Amino acid sequence: MTERIGFVGLGLMGQGMATNILQKGWPLTIRGHRNRKPVDDLVALGATEAPDLESLARGSDIVFLCLTGSPEVAEVVAAMTPGLAPGAVVVDCSTADPTVTVRLARDLAARGVQFADAPLSRTPKEAWAGTLDCMVGADPPVFDRIRPVIAAWAAKIVLIGGIGDGHRMKLLNNFLSLGYAALYAEALAIAARVGISPQTFDSVIRGGRMDCGFYQTFMGWTIDGNRDSHRFTLANAYKDLRYLESMANAAPVATPVTSALKNSFATAVTQGASGPDDYVPHLPDHIARANGLPPHRQPPGS
16 A cells, blocks of 8 residues: 655755655645745645644654754644554654654653654755655654655665664764855955965865865855855754754763854854854855955845
């Protein structure tokens, strides 16, 4: 029997993921929110819009969540719980606090509902193409059950371990990528101070040993003026680094590098870069301002 899929969180990543699930043959129920366009687009393709989260849960065998963080996940799970039947699976694709993940899984297990964490890597472009990376924390039978649906939107799927391990690995993954971002931003500020332009800096790094896919999307704003080159918000990056620091503190592990790069993002967010269009590639401009330098690029209309 074909699994009935529910999807909550039709944002930058979620709309592409949900579209792939629907187009690859699964019945899909979604929950609308203030931004109607993703909802209307999916309904036009054949999705069903649920009137509330309890109804969505009642009509779904597997529910995917793609939300901002653990507070939002916990709120949505609480609203869905009365409608979740024994044997249902909730799959959290958000970047979340592993301690909350483990608690939610334990609470749902008492009702006969299974849980998996399956956070993502890459960008909205890959979400639409169905080529995201996915790192999963789940019991093996649950993994086997949800893997075909995940494969609708992910090309690389890795079972990391048990519940919570997917979110733990995601935080480590983001530590590396956001660490690159902080290094690039500070290097560009130093370069500007000593008279080396971003274009000259880029001509040395691009194509060399220090180049990588993340560097290329990160530099899309500074070099090409592409504001949407990597649509991952500074506010979400800052949130992820706080989760990482909390995980490390609980381990415990000394985190001099984690704390330093977290503060790079704190600098941007406290300067006002906390909106839905303030993305990680804009970090160099905020680090430049913090050093009394002009931004490398001016936002449109400024």
